Amino acid sequence: MRYILSILIENEPGALSRVIGLFSQRGFNIESVTVAPTEDPTMSRMTIRTSGDAHVIEQIQKQLHKLVDVYRVYDLTEGPHVEREIMLIKIAAKSSQAREEVKRCVDIFRGSIVDVKATQYIVQLVGTSEKLASFLAAIRETCDVIEMVRSGIVGLSRSDKTAK
Amino acid sequence: MAKLSGAEMVVQSLVDQGVKQIFGYPGGSVLDIYDALHTLGGIEHVLVRHEQAAVHMADGYARATGDVGVVLVTSGPGATNTITGIATAYMDSIPMVVISGQVPSHLIGNDAFQECDMIGITRPVVKHSFFIKRSEDIPETIKKAFYIASTGRPGPVVIDLPKDVMNPAVKYNYSYPQSVTMRSYNPTMQGHKGQIKKALKVLLSAKKPVLYIGGGIISANAEAAVKMLAEKLNLPVTTTLMGISAFPGTHKQNLGMLGMHGVYEANMAMHYADVILAIGVRFDDRTTNNLVKYCPDAKIVHVDIDPTSISKTVMASVPVVGDARFVINSMLEQLDDEQSHLDLDALVNWWKQIEHWRAKHCLAYSNEGELIKPQAAVEMLYKLTKGEAYIATDVGQHQMFTALYYPFDKPRHFITSGGLGTMGFGFPAALGIKLAFPEQRVVCITGDGSIQMNIQELSTALQYDLPILILNLNNRFLGMVKQWQDMIYAGRHSSSYMESLPDFAKIAEAYGHVGISIKKRSELEPMLKKALSIRDKLVFVDVMTDATEHVYPMQIRGGAMNEMWLSKTERT
Structure with missing residues (x-):
C-alpha cells in the first residue's frame, strides 16, 4: 500500500x-x-x-x-485530500510535426510550454502523479525526452480542521 | 543580571541546573569551558583516561541516582570516542547530556583540525541534539537539553558548541530559565483512563496472569507502585534484564528474569499465561525468542511511555501509553472501586503450577572439583555482601551469572548494559556509582575480555580515590562467544581464546591498587572475605574460573518461550 x-x-x-x-x-x-x-x-x-x-x-x-x-x-x-505534483520536462522537438504534437498534448493535459528554443521545449505540468505519468507516456510516443524533473507530491487534507 | 561569557554561561547553567558532578576530558575546543570550570567552581569534574569511559561513568551515575549524567568532551576524537557510550545510554533509556566542543564556526565544513560532525554522527543514537550558533542561546538550550533527557522516555542529548560561541572575551546578560516549554515535545504521562479500565478488565478476567516488567519501572521510579499492584493481585512477576531490581529479587512472587537466559519458571509462566501485563518493557528479541511461537494463549496488556514500543514486535490487545508510575497508581485507584476481583481459585491453581516449575531448580549446578565455578563466585559475593552491594557488570557470561545468581532487593542496584550489550561498560559505570554513593559498597563483576576494554580507568580510580571491588571471573575465554561456538559451531573456538592474558593482580598493583588472585575453590571464601574487608582501596580480585561452564537455561533458537536447554544435556 x-x-x-x-x-x-x-x-x-x-x-x-x-x-x-x-x-x-x-x-x-x-x-x-x-x-x-x-x-x-x-x-x-x-x-x-x-x-x-x-x-x-x-x-x-x-x-x-x-x-x-x-x-x-x-x-x-x-x-479526502488534494495532492499535486509538478513536472518540468525538456522535449526535443526538431520537426514542425513534433512541435505540433507537443503543443496538442500539452493542451490536452492542461500543461504549459514555459521555455522555447529552436529545437526543444520545456513543458510544465501540474497534477497527480498518475496524470504526470500519463503525459510522459503520451509524449514519448512521438518525441524524445531530453531530461525531466518531478517535485514529489505535496498535499493537503480537505478537512475543515487544521492539522495544528 | 550577571554578565558572563559563553563558556561561563555553560558552567553557570550547569550549576543552576543543579549539576554537581561531570565527567570529561579537555582539548582545544573546550579549553574555555575548562577554564570557566576552574574559575567559577561549583562543579566536580572527573578526568577520565578515555572519553568512552566518561560517558559510561556518567551513565552509571545516572542509573544509580536517577539524575541526569553529564559529560564534557572536546571536538573530533573526543567527540567520536563518546559514541559507544551514548549508544549504550540510548538503548537503555538513560538520561544524559553530552556537551562536545566544536571547531570555530568559520572553520566548520573545512575539514579543520579535530573537526567532526558530531550532530550528524550521533543522530541515530540520541534522543535529541542541539547545535548552538549564538552564545545568547546557551542557557535556554541547556535547560531544554536537561528537560528532554529526563522526561518522557529518558535518553541522551548532545549539545555541540563551536569554540567562538564560548569566547571568554565577550560577555552577555545571563539568566537561567526556570522552565521551558516546547510545542513539539509533550510526552504523555497520564495513561488514558478508559484504556486503563479496559486493561484492568482483561487482567481481572485472567486465570493465568503474569506481570512482566522492565527498565521502564525503574525510569519512572514505580518500584513501590508495582510491588503494591503485584501483592494486591498476587501476580507472578518476571523481569527483563533491565527490570532486575525493579521488584525485590527475593520476593516470593518474583519468578526471576525471563528470556534467552531467563529462568525456567519465568519462561514457562510466560508461555502458558493467558494474560500478560507488560509494563515498561519493549518485547526485545532477547526476551521473546521466536515471535511466531510467542506466548500463544496470552492477551497482552502493554503499558509504556513510548508509543513506538507498543505493538512494534508483539501486538498489544490493550495498549496504554503513559508513565509506569502514573498508570499503575491509576490502576490501583480503579481497583479499589472495582467490584470484580481475580478468580482466586484459578490463581491458586496457577501458583501450584508455577511452584511445580520452580521445583525443577533450573539454576542448580554441580560444584565439585578444584576449579571455581563462576556461579559459585557470584553466589559467594552475594553471601558476603548480604545482597546489598551496588553491582555493575560488563557483558557476557558473568553478566548473566550475576543476573541469575545475585538477587537484588533494592532498586537501581543492578547496573548493566542491556540493549547495546557494551563490553567495557561495567568498570567505569561502577566508578560513576561510587562517586554518587561514596559510602556504599560498589562491585564491578566482569570478565577477562570485558575488563580489558576500559582497564585504563584504574588510573582514574586512583586519582579520585574510588575504592570499589572488581570481581574478574577469569576463564581465559570470551565466555559467551565460546558458549555459542560450543553449542552452535561444533566447538570451533574461532578467536574466542584469550592468549597472553596479563597478571591482573599485578596490573592493579602497578596502578597503585590492591590485587588478589584466587585460583582454588578452597580459597574463594577466605580470600574474597579479605578483599571485601579492604574498604579504603580499590581491590582487583582475579578469580580463575572453570572455562567449561555454560550459562543455563538457554532458550533454543527459533523456539517458543518454553523451549530451553537446561544443561549441556537436558532440554525441555
Missing part, C-alpha cells in the same frame, strides 16, 4: 536530516519527499510518499512523532 504522510516540523537546522535519517535507519521506504516553510515561518511541512503494510505505516508515524522536532504527523490517504 502507498501512503502520503504530511509532517509539520520545526523549521530548525537538522530537522530534515532527522526525518530522513529515521527512514534509512529503520529500513522504511521513501518514494518522494518535499519540504518547505509554511505560513508560519518557524514551521515547515514535509510531504512524504511511502509504502508498506499498515503495521509498518503505524510504526513510521509513531517513530516520526517521537522525534523532538516533529510537531504533527498525519496520513493524508486516510481521508
Whole structure:
C-alpha cells in the first residue's frame, strides 16, 4: 500500500536530516519527499510518499512523532485530500510535426510550454502523479525526452480542521 | 543580571541546573569551558583516561541516582570516542547530556583540525541534539537539553558548541530559565483512563496472569507502585534484564528474569499465561525468542511511555501509553472501586503450577572439583555482601551469572548494559556509582575480555580515590562467544581464546591498587572475605574460573518461550 504522510516540523537546522535519517535507519521506504516553510515561518511541512503494510505505516508515524522536532504527523490517504505534483520536462522537438504534437498534448493535459528554443521545449505540468505519468507516456510516443524533473507530491487534507 | 561569557554561561547553567558532578576530558575546543570550570567552581569534574569511559561513568551515575549524567568532551576524537557510550545510554533509556566542543564556526565544513560532525554522527543514537550558533542561546538550550533527557522516555542529548560561541572575551546578560516549554515535545504521562479500565478488565478476567516488567519501572521510579499492584493481585512477576531490581529479587512472587537466559519458571509462566501485563518493557528479541511461537494463549496488556514500543514486535490487545508510575497508581485507584476481583481459585491453581516449575531448580549446578565455578563466585559475593552491594557488570557470561545468581532487593542496584550489550561498560559505570554513593559498597563483576576494554580507568580510580571491588571471573575465554561456538559451531573456538592474558593482580598493583588472585575453590571464601574487608582501596580480585561452564537455561533458537536447554544435556 502507498501512503502520503504530511509532517509539520520545526523549521530548525537538522530537522530534515532527522526525518530522513529515521527512514534509512529503520529500513522504511521513501518514494518522494518535499519540504518547505509554511505560513508560519518557524514551521515547515514535509510531504512524504511511502509504502508498506499498515503495521509498518503505524510504526513510521509513531517513530516520526517521537522525534523532538516533529510537531504533527498525519496520513493524508486516510481521508479526502488534494495532492499535486509538478513536472518540468525538456522535449526535443526538431520537426514542425513534433512541435505540433507537443503543443496538442500539452493542451490536452492542461500543461504549459514555459521555455522555447529552436529545437526543444520545456513543458510544465501540474497534477497527480498518475496524470504526470500519463503525459510522459503520451509524449514519448512521438518525441524524445531530453531530461525531466518531478517535485514529489505535496498535499493537503480537505478537512475543515487544521492539522495544528 | 550577571554578565558572563559563553563558556561561563555553560558552567553557570550547569550549576543552576543543579549539576554537581561531570565527567570529561579537555582539548582545544573546550579549553574555555575548562577554564570557566576552574574559575567559577561549583562543579566536580572527573578526568577520565578515555572519553568512552566518561560517558559510561556518567551513565552509571545516572542509573544509580536517577539524575541526569553529564559529560564534557572536546571536538573530533573526543567527540567520536563518546559514541559507544551514548549508544549504550540510548538503548537503555538513560538520561544524559553530552556537551562536545566544536571547531570555530568559520572553520566548520573545512575539514579543520579535530573537526567532526558530531550532530550528524550521533543522530541515530540520541534522543535529541542541539547545535548552538549564538552564545545568547546557551542557557535556554541547556535547560531544554536537561528537560528532554529526563522526561518522557529518558535518553541522551548532545549539545555541540563551536569554540567562538564560548569566547571568554565577550560577555552577555545571563539568566537561567526556570522552565521551558516546547510545542513539539509533550510526552504523555497520564495513561488514558478508559484504556486503563479496559486493561484492568482483561487482567481481572485472567486465570493465568503474569506481570512482566522492565527498565521502564525503574525510569519512572514505580518500584513501590508495582510491588503494591503485584501483592494486591498476587501476580507472578518476571523481569527483563533491565527490570532486575525493579521488584525485590527475593520476593516470593518474583519468578526471576525471563528470556534467552531467563529462568525456567519465568519462561514457562510466560508461555502458558493467558494474560500478560507488560509494563515498561519493549518485547526485545532477547526476551521473546521466536515471535511466531510467542506466548500463544496470552492477551497482552502493554503499558509504556513510548508509543513506538507498543505493538512494534508483539501486538498489544490493550495498549496504554503513559508513565509506569502514573498508570499503575491509576490502576490501583480503579481497583479499589472495582467490584470484580481475580478468580482466586484459578490463581491458586496457577501458583501450584508455577511452584511445580520452580521445583525443577533450573539454576542448580554441580560444584565439585578444584576449579571455581563462576556461579559459585557470584553466589559467594552475594553471601558476603548480604545482597546489598551496588553491582555493575560488563557483558557476557558473568553478566548473566550475576543476573541469575545475585538477587537484588533494592532498586537501581543492578547496573548493566542491556540493549547495546557494551563490553567495557561495567568498570567505569561502577566508578560513576561510587562517586554518587561514596559510602556504599560498589562491585564491578566482569570478565577477562570485558575488563580489558576500559582497564585504563584504574588510573582514574586512583586519582579520585574510588575504592570499589572488581570481581574478574577469569576463564581465559570470551565466555559467551565460546558458549555459542560450543553449542552452535561444533566447538570451533574461532578467536574466542584469550592468549597472553596479563597478571591482573599485578596490573592493579602497578596502578597503585590492591590485587588478589584466587585460583582454588578452597580459597574463594577466605580470600574474597579479605578483599571485601579492604574498604579504603580499590581491590582487583582475579578469580580463575572453570572455562567449561555454560550459562543455563538457554532458550533454543527459533523456539517458543518454553523451549530451553537446561544443561549441556537436558532440554525441555
